[in-house]
Structure formats: C-alpha cells, structure tokens
Amino acid sequence: MAGWLDGNLVSVVDGIAFGLLLFTIAVGLSLVFGMMDVLNLAHGTLYLAGAYTAYALSDGTVPGLLLALAAGALVGALGGAALTLLTQPLARRGHLDQAVLTLGITFIVADLLAAAFGGEVLPTDPPASLRGTVDLLGHTYPVYRLVFIAVAAALALLVHLVFERSSLGALVRATVADRDMVRAQGVDIRKVLYGVFAFGAALAAVGGVLGAPILGPGPGVDESVLVLSLVVVVVGGLGSVRGALAGALLIGQVQTLGVALLPQYAPFLLFGTMLLVLVVRPHGLVPSAVRT
Amino acid sequence: MAGRFRPLVLITVTTGLLLATGCGGASLGTGDDSKQTGPVKIGLLVPQSGTYKALGDDMKAGFELYVRQHGGRLGGREVQIVIADEGETADSGKAAAEKLVKQDRVLAVSGVVSSATVNGVKDLFETSRIPLVGSNASPTTLTGTKYIWRTSYVNDEPGKALGKHVAERAGGPVFLVAAGYQAGKDEIEGFKSTFLPAGGKIAGEEVYTPFPGTKNFQPYLSQIENSGAKAVFCFYAGGAAVDFVKQYRDFGLAGRIPLYAPGFLTEGGVLKGQGDAADGVLTALNYSADLDNAANRKFAPAYRAAHGTDPTTYAMASWDAAQVLDKAIKAAGGNVTPETVNAAISTVGDIDSPRGTWRFNSGGTPIRPWYLREVKLGANTLAGDLGRLGG
Numbered sequence: 209m210a211g212w213l214d215g216n217l218v219s220v221v222d223g224i225a226f227g228l229l230l231f232t233i234a235v236g237l238s239l240v241f242g243m244m245d246v247l248n249l250a251h252g253t254l255y256l257a258g259a260y261t262a263y264a265l266s267d268g269t270v271p272g273l274l275l276a277l278a279a280g281a282l283v284g285a286l287g288g289a290a291l292t293l294l295t296q297p298l299a300r301r302g303h304l305d306q307a308v309l310t311l312g313i314t315f316i317v318a319d320l321l322a323a324a325f326g327g328e329v330l331p332t333d334p335p336a337s338l339r340g341t342v343d344l345l346g347h348t349y350p351v352y353r354l355v356f357i358a359v360a361a362a363l364a365l366l367v368h369l370v371f372e373r374s375s376l377g378a379l380v381r382a383t384v385a386d387r388d389m390v391r392a393q394g395v396d397i398r399k400v401l402y403g404v405f406a407f408g409a410a411l412a413a414v415g416g417v418l419g420a421p422i423l424g425p426g427p428g429v430d431e432s433v434l435v436l437s438l439v440v441v442v443v444g445g446l447g448s449v450r451g452a453l454a455g456a457l458l459i460g461q462v463q464t465l466g467v468a469l470l471p472q473y474a475p476f477l478l479f480g481t482m483l484l485v486l487v488v489r490p491h492g493l494v495p496s497a498v499r500t
Numbered sequence: 501m502a503g504r505f506r507p508l509v510l511i512t513v514t515t516g517l518l519l520a521t522g523c524g525g526a527s528l529g530t531g532d533d534s535k536q537t538g539p540v541k542i543g544l545l546v547p548q549s550g551t552y553k554a555l556g557d558d559m560k561a562g563f564e565l566y567v568r569q570h571g572g573r574l575g576g577r578e579v580q581i582v583i584a585d586e587g588e589t590a591d592s593g594k595a596a597a598e599k600l601v602k603q604d605r606v607l608a609v610s611g612v613v614s615s616a617t618v619n620g621v622k623d624l625f626e627t628s629r630i631p632l633v634g635s636n637a638s639p640t641t642l643t644g645t646k647y648i649w650r651t652s653y654v655n656d657e658p659g660k661a662l663g664k665h666v667a668e669r670a671g672g673p674v675f676l677v678a679a680g681y682q683a684g685k686d687e688i689e690g691f692k693s694t695f696l697p698a699g700g701k702i703a704g705e706e707v708y709t710p711f712p713g714t715k716n717f718q719p720y721l722s723q724i725e726n727s728g729a730k731a732v733f734c735f736y737a738g739g740a741a742v743d744f745v746k747q748y749r750d751f752g753l754a755g756r757i758p759l760y761a762p763g764f765l766t767e768g769g770v771l772k773g774q775g776d777a778a779d780g781v782l783t784a785l786n787y788s789a790d791l792d793n794a795a796n797r798k799f800a801p802a803y804r805a806a807h808g809t810d811p812t813t814y815a816m817a818s819w820d821a822a823q824v825l826d827k828a829i830k831a832a833g834g835n836v837t838p839e840t841v842n843a844a845i846s847t848v849g850d851i852d853s854p855r856g857t858w859r860f861n862s863g864g865t866p867i868r869p870w871y872l873r874e875v876k877l878g879a880n881t882l883a884g885d886l887g888r889l890g891g
Contacts, residue, residue: 215726218751222718319549327553328769329739331746341752347725348752423715424773426739428551428588432713468719475680475710 218347219468220461225353227460228360229422232415233433234440235367235452236288236408242447243384244404246295247303250287250310252434253317254409257283258416259425260325263332266420270335276417284413288406296401314430322427329426352421359418367411368449380404384447439478443485445492454493539578540836542825543600543609545617550588551712551738552613554769555814559611559635561807562815566822569802574822575829577836582606586617588712593617594624601628607829608633608841610821613814615639615655615682622648631842633825635818638865640686647842649864651820651851652813653786654890655683656690658762661784661870661886662733663694666760672730673703675757677720679736680708687735687762695733703729709740717744721751732757737764742773749777758782766875768812778875786866787813787855788873788882796854810879811854820853827851861890 237251258280265276291310298305333339334352341348371377383390383400390397416425423429436459444455462481467474485493544563546556560583567579582604584596593614600606601624608631612618618637625632625647638650666674676691678684688706696702704727707720724732732753736744745765748754754777763785766778789800789810799819803811811819824845829836831844850857851866858866872884 216722218722219719222716226716322549322553326769327557329742329773331742331773331775333775341750350750353750424739424742426551426742427549427553428712428739432715463716464719466719468722471707471709471720471723474714 214345216465216468217345218349219465221344221349221357222353223461223464224457225357225360225422225460226464227457228357228364229415229419229456230436230440230459231364231453231456232360232418233412234437234444234456235364235449236411237437238441238444238446238448238452239371240405240408241441243380244401245299246292246405247306248291248295248310248405249307249434250291250313250317251409251412251437252430252432253314254284254287254412255416255419255433256318256321256425256430257287258413259332259420259423259429260321260330260416261413262417262420263325263330263425266332266335268333268336270337273335273417277414280413280417281410284410284416285406287413288409289402291409292402292405314434318427318430321425325425327427329424329429332420332424334421356418356422363411363414364453368453371449436478439482441492443482443492445489445495448492448494451492451494458493539580540574540829541580541582541604541606542574543597543604543606544581544583544611545586545593545597545600545609545621546583546611547587547613548583548585552586552588554738555613555636556586556611558768558812558814559613559818561803562811562818563610563635563822565799565803565806565815566819566826569798570826574826575832575836577829586611586613588614590614590616590620594620597621597624601625601630606630607836607838608825610635610818610825612637615686618642618648619682628838629842630838631828631845633821633845635821636814639682640689641682643863645864649824649845649860651824651866652817653868654863654865655686656693657786657870657889658764658784659687659690659692659733659735660694661889662760662762662872663691663696663700664698665784665872665884665886666691666731666733667695667698667700670700670731670758673701673728674731674733674760675703675724675727675729676706677724677732677734678706678708679711679714679740681711683737684708684711684735688733691733703727711740714740715743717747718751721747721753724753724757725751729757731760733760734765735762737767738770741765741770745770745774745781746777754780760784763787763813763873763880766873766880768809768814771875771878771880772809776878779877781875782883783873783875783880784870784886785813785873785880786868786870787816788871788880790880790882791855791871793854793856795852795856799854813855816854820851820855823851823853824848866890 233255240246240248261280262276266272295306338352340351342351383397387397440455440459445451462477466477546559547553584600586593610633612634613636615637632648634650636652638652638654640656676688678688760782763783766781766783800811827848828841828844832840850859858868861867867890869888870886872886873880874883
C-alpha cells in the first residue's frame with residue numbers, strides 16, 4: 209500500500225489540480241444550462257479567451273497575473289453578457305438552435321483568435337516566483353500547480369457559498385423555479401439571467417487565465433475544453449455546484465490516476481466513466497435540487 | 501419553463517455537431533487543361549485551421565518563397581497557387597483535395613500535413629492521375645503509388661535514424677512513448693527496427709497516449725519515473741510537443757533522463773512555445789536551419805528575412821516540392837499536363853536542396869543523410885550525422 213501510494217502520489221495530487229481546473233471551467237456551463245436552460249457550446253471559447261488574455265498580459269510577475277485575472281474576468285463577463293443577448297431570442301426554440309448559434313460563434317471567435325495570435329500553442333509561464341518545483345515526498349512537483357489547487361479550491365468554495373447559501377443565490381434559484389413569482393416581487397429577472405451567464409462565463413475565463421500555464425492557449429483548445437466540460441456536467445449532474453465539483457474531481461482522477469494505472473485504456477477511460485455514471489445514475493452524481 | 505433534461509440527447513447532438521464540421525461535397529468538372537500558354541494552377545493542400553495550422557503556415561511559406569524567388573514562375577510558366585484548407589481530419593482533408601482536383605482542376609498538388617489525409621486522398625490522386633508532390637505526410641503504408649511523391653521522408657525514418665545511436669548511448673533501458681496515431685506507431689516501429697538489433701532494451705511496454713486530447717502528460721511521466729528508464733524516446737508534434745516538453749521539465753525529468761525524439765518535437769513554432777524547457781533535447785531530422793551548403797544559404801536567410809524565424813523542415817520540404825515541380829514542368833516542355841508532369845518527376849534527378857542534394861528513390865521519397873540535433877539556448881543546433889536512409 210505504501211509502495212502504491214509512493215508510486216502514484218503525484219498522479220493523485222495532479223488529479224486534484226486537474227479536477228479543480230475542470231470545475232472552474234465547467235461550473236459555468238452547468239449553471240447556465242441547468243438554471244437558465246441555455247446550451248452554450250461557446251463555453252470552451254471563453255476559456256481560450258481567458259488563456260490568451262493570460263498570455264498577452266502575464267509578464268512574469270504576480271501583479272501581472274492579477275491584472276490578467278481582472279482582465280480575464282472582464283472579458284469573460286462581457287462575453288457572457290453578449291452570449292445572453294444573442295441566445296435570448298432563441299430561448300423558446302429548443303437546444304439545437306442554441307447549439308448551432310453558439311457553435312457558430314465558437315468557429316468565428318476561434319478564427320479571429322488564430323488570426324490575432326497565430327496557429328501555435330503559445331508559451332504562458334506562471335509568475336517567476338511560482339515557477340520551479342517542490343519535493344513532494346521524494347517526487348518533483350511544480351509549485352504553480354500546488355498554488356493553483358489552493359486558489360481553485362477557494363474559488364469553488366466561493367461559488368458554493370454564493371449559490372447555495374446567500375440570498376443572491378436564493379434569488380437565482382427562485383428565478384429558475386418560478387419566473388413569474390419572482391417578477392411579481394418586483395425583480396427584473398433579465399438582470400438575473402445576464403448576471404448568471406456573465407458570472408459563469410467570467411469563471412470560465414478566469415479558469416483560462418489560471419489554467420494557461422497548465423493547458424496553454426492554441427487552436428483546438430476550445431474544443432477539447434468544451435468536450436471535457438460537457439462530460440463533467442453530464443457526470444456531475446446539471447445545474448448543481450456540488451455536482452460539477454464531484455464530476456470534475458472524478459474526471460480529474462480518471463484522467464490522471466486512471467491513465468497512470470491503465471495507460472492502455474486511456475482513450476476509453478473518459479467516456480467509459482461517463483457511460484458508467486449514466487447507466488447507474490442517469491441524472492448525474494448530484495442531480496440539481498432546484499429543477500422542477 | 502423547459503422540460504426535463506436528457507444528457508444523452510445533449511451529448512449526441514453535440515458530438516454529432518462536432519463531427520459534422522469535417523464534411524464537404526465535391527462538384528463535378530470535366531474537360532482538359534491543355535492551354536499551353538496561360539498560368540498553371542498548383543494546389544496547396546495545407547491546414548489553415550486546427551491543431552496543424554502552424555505546420556500548414558510553414559509549408560505555405562516555404563512553397564511561396566520558392567515561387568517568389570523564381571519570379572512567380574515554375575518551369576517557365578506563370579503559377580497560380582490555389583490554397584485549400586486541409587483542416588484537422590482525413591474527412592476535411594479529403595473534401596479540400598476533391599475541391600482542388602475536381603473544381604479547380606489543378607495541374608498538381610503539394611502540401612498535406614497529416615498521414616490520415618494522405619491515406620484518404622490516395623485513391624483520388626491515383627485515379628484522377630494528378631501528381632501529389634507531398635511535403636510532409638508520409639506513412640509507411642503508402643507504397644505502390646504512381647502519382648504520389650514526398651519531398652519529406654518516410655514516417656519511420658527519424659526513429660530508424662536514432663535507434664542505433666540511442667542503443668549505444670543510453671546505458672540502460674529506454675522508455676518509448678508516442679502520440680496514439682499512425683505517425684506515432686510508425687516512428688516507434690522505425691526506432692525499434694534499429695534500436696533492438698543494436699542491443700537496446702525497452703523499459704516496460706511502449707505507451708501510446710490518446711491523440712488528440714492528451715494535454716496532461718503527468719500520468720505518463722510518473723510511469724517513466726517508476727520504470728527506471730535511462731533515456732526516453734518520444735514522438736510528439738504541434739501542441740502536444742509543447743505540453744510534453746514543458747511537463748517533462750516541470751515534473752523534474754529533464755536533466756535526469758535524456759529525451760530523444762524525431763525532430764518534430766522541437767521544430768518551428770513549438771520550440772518557441774517550449775522556451776528553455778527544451779534545452780538539451782536531442783532530435784533526429786533531415787534538416788537543421790544552421791546547415792552550411794549553397795542551397796541553404798539561398799533559402800534560410802531569405803526565409804528569415806521574410807518571416808523572422810528559422811525555417812523548419814516543413815518549409816524546407818515545401819521549398820523542395822516547388823523545386824521538383826519547377827524542374828518537372830520545365831522537362832514536360834510544350835505539353836504540360838498532369839500526366840507529363842508526373843512522368844517528368846520520376847526522371848527529375850538530383851534536387852539541390854537546403855538539406856543537401858537528394859534524389860527520389862523508387863518509393864517516391866528522398867534518399868538522404870539524417871542529422872542529430874541538440875536544442876541549445878532555444879535553437880536546434882547540428883550535433884552529428886546519423887547515416888543515410890531511404891536508399
């Protein structure tokens with residue numbers, strides 16, 4: 209047992225880092241789809257925009273990273289607001305129309321980003337003080353990923369508190385459950401819609417800024433992020449923060465520990481896990497309590 | 501509000517949409533292209549989007565540089581270059597090739613990054629009898645063709661070139677890891693074909709990482725560490741090469757376990773992406789931008805002046821492809837048709853290339869020496885000769 213742990217400790221830790229990265233990205237998709245009923249396939253693009261922001265603004269210092277975070281959050285929020293504006297007219301026309309619209313936006317933005325930044329995967333190094341490695345019980349591990357775990361865990365906690373414990377979260381959940389009643393109370397529900405979308409999109413972009421040194425910006429990254437996010441959302445259960453966290457951590461471990469233990473099944477593990485979860489729990493690990 | 505959710509429907513629809521983007525149709529066209537005075541149309545089938553975009557840009561730049569250096573003419577005829585987006589998959593590549601052949605009715609085609617595309621368009625070129633002078637993709641399985649030429653190499657050659665060298669230097673078992681598609685398998689097989697006879701030993705089993713999609717190589721790096729390997733042979737290109745090399749450093753393997761690879765690991769833009777993480781990586785390739793010969797003195801400085809970076813093997817092979825077409829069109833003389841050009845290519849003889857002089861072998865690929873290169877201060881530098889392959 210000790211030997212096993214020694215051999216796989218790095219994989220387990222890295223699975224947590226990767227899982228938290230997936231959570232930061234996927235929770236927005238889950239909330240927007242689960243609560244607002246908008247299928248946003250441009251979600252991966254928001255990550256990519258955040259990652260390019262990090263590339264453009266990071267100068268190897270911590271203030272540079274903080275600036276990139278602020279800019280990334282702004283870019284994401286604006287992107288989310290724009291997506292709300294565009295998808296609103298399609299609200300009653302089903303998911304296929306939304307999917308086609310947002311996928312089209314993905315292609316357009318991906319082309320624009322490729323024109324602006326070129327076709328290569330761009331080097332995005334963390335601040336100089338966070339480069340380097342630490343010794344993790346005899347194994348080398350990058351400092352940045354440990355810091356990332358701490359920051360992303362704090363983000364996850366924040367999201368959880370806002371949506372499940374605050375009055376703002378209660379308002380959002382109420383909007384989902386009964387829009388007319390919320391409207392009758394004098395609340396402009398459009399603000400709630402825009403707010404949730406912008407918040408989820410900002411989170412994905414922040415994930416892009418923080419994740420750029422781990423999963424750097426380049427053509428095609430938006431698509432792989434989108435597919436991973438969809439898997440996390442399906443595994444975790446739609447519209448639930450805890451579900452997204454559970455799904456993301458599970459997928460994180462599958463993608464690291466699972467791959468380390470069963471490398472020959474690596475291509476199958478991700479979707480195999482999804483299939484298994486769907487068979488056993490068709491609504492995901494933690495189905496949303498809000499939906500009626 | 502809306503009804504209940506069905507995640508399966510969502511996934512099916514999404515996956516379908518993502519897959520459907522590669523489809524395309526071809527229009528029909530007949531007639532012959534035998535006007536002997538106007539410009540000739542050459543198709544460039546290179547990725548303009550997706551993972552391979554950077555390679556496609558290099559190939560386009562190399563081909564266009566040759567044409568520009570020769571007054572916009574190939575074989576004395578004015579050239580019109582028609583670019584078609586190969587995309588990322590065999591489907592998108594095939595659709596683009598069909599457009600070039602059937603709609604644009606080009607004289608010949610160059611380019612093609614992906615092995616999957618070349619396999620997919622093989623029959624198209626063979627049955628349409630239009631020469632494809634490919635400048636990158638070259639799977640080992642591509643044999644017995646009459647209209648398909650490659651100015652690059654055969655996929656297993658970089659591995660073959662390195663096998664003996666690594667067996668002699670490693671001083672212990674070597675771990676083999678590669679991207680899980682045909683090029684990766686070809687490279688590993690090529691490596692083993694010279695590595696094992698030279699007495700090399702493999703650490704554990706060879707590992708293929710899912711492609712595309714593997715972004716986090718940590719599980720594999722852990723395996724390498726646990727295997728007790730003395731050296732690593734890997735095959736990655738494009739974005740995966742950046743991720744692999746950076747993580748190789750981040751997880752503390754660089755400097756402890758030497759990393760050998762086919763040259764694509766550190767070729768072109770990926771090297772910039774890898775930064776100082778690539779220092780010390782040893783690669784085998786048919787070209788190094790610092791080679792000293794007459795053709796390279798003509799090619800490399802002009803390329804640097806136009807693009808601000810060292811030329812890559814992709815650009816070099818595409819420059820050569822333009823040269824092959826230049827000579828073949830000239831040799832075809834007054835009767836320039838796809839068939840006469842193809843016949844002329846088979847007798848084109850020595851190509852004065854930036855990598856050194858080479859000629860086609862009977863399989864339609866170059867006979868050339870290979871070079872060992874080491875990354876020093878962010879540039880590939882010549883570190884030795886690995887012997888002649890292809891003949």
